[in-house]
Amino acid sequence: GAVVSQHPSRVICKSGTSVKIECRSLDFQATTMFWYRQFPKQSLMLMATSNEGSKATYEQGVEKDKFLINHASLTLSTLTVTSAHPEDSSFYICSASWGSGELFFGEGSRLTVL
Amino acid sequence: AQSVTQLGSHVSVSEGALVLLRCNYSSSVPPYLFWYVQYPNQGLQLLLKYTTGATLVKGINGFEAEFKKSETSFHLTKPSAHMSDAAEYFCAVSLRSNDYKLSFGAGTTVTVRA
Numbered sequence: 001g002a003v004v005s006q007h008p009s010r011v012i013c014k015s016g017t018s019v020k021i022e023c024r025s026l027d028f029q030a031t032t033m034f035w036y037r038q039f040p041k042q043s044l045m046l047m048a049t050s051n052e053g054s055k056a057t058y059e060q061g062v063e064k065d066k067f068l069i070n071h072a073s074l075t076l077s078t079l080t081v082t083s084a085h086p087e088d089s090s091f092y093i094c095s096a097s098w099g100s101g102e103l104f105f106g107e108g109s110r111l112t113v114l
Numbered sequence: 115a116q117s118v119t120q121l122g123s124h125v126s127v128s129e130g131a132l133v134l135l136r137c138n139y140s141s142s143v144p145p146y147l148f149w150y151v152q153y154p155n156q157g158l159q160l161l162l163k164y165t166t167g168a169t170l171v172k173g174i175n176g177f178e179a180e181f182k183k184s185e186t187s188f189h190l191t192k193p194s195a196h197m198s199d200a201a202e203y204f205c206a207v208s209l210r211s212n213d214y215k216l217s218f219g220a221g222t223t224v225t226v227r228a
Contacts, residue, residue, distance in 0.1 A: 004157060036218075041221075042220050043217070044216075044218040046215055046216070049214070049215075093157070093158070095158070095214070102160060103216075105150075105152075105157035105159070107155055
């Protein structure tokens with residue numbers, strides 16, 4: 001099946017710093033990528049939808065200035081958590097689609113903000 | 115709006131025993147329903163999905179699920195558990211077959227005892 005890779009898988013940062021998480025589709029061109037956030041023992045929550053070359057569409061309640069999403073190419077989307085704080089600590093998952101009707105998920109990135 | 119409730123955050127079964135994971139949904143329109151599996155340190159993988167037609171859906175690895183509209187349920191079963199079935203399982207719902215705005219359940223962790 002199609003492969004989506006996230007990097008880094010784990011990141012620890014100090015409060016106030018910014019962290020970038022990459023999501024790459026390794027063997028297909030992803031017209032659309034999605035970013036989710038997952039709290040322990042809770043559902044995956046869709047944060048935003050990004051289409052290559054256009055601005056991301058954020059879900060209600062998600063801070064656009066806090067979570068910057070860029071989809072600069074058909075194989076790469078990035079999520080930057082700006083001025084991170086401990087409450088931003090979470091598991092972030094991306095998924096990608098090329099229009100086949102199926103989503104392909106990355107392995108997830110665990111962010112810990114100290 | 116749609117939502118999903120997975121009953122039981124953790125299920126433990128003996129190898130060879132029946133696996134039953136419960137999922138109930140809420141949707142204002144006929145839903146599309148999905149089951150995903152996540153193995154440790156890997157992305158989510160689609161097990162099966164229900165869109166229209168036959169209410170009993172067969173998926174990969176011997177899993178199947180039955181859509182019961184009267185019970186608003188989409189429970190996942192496998193007749194005989196294998197050690198390799200140990201993973202996290204997510205039920206999800208969307209309003210359209212190719213609508214990637216999935217609403218996920220909180221997930222159920224399956225452990226298999228030898």
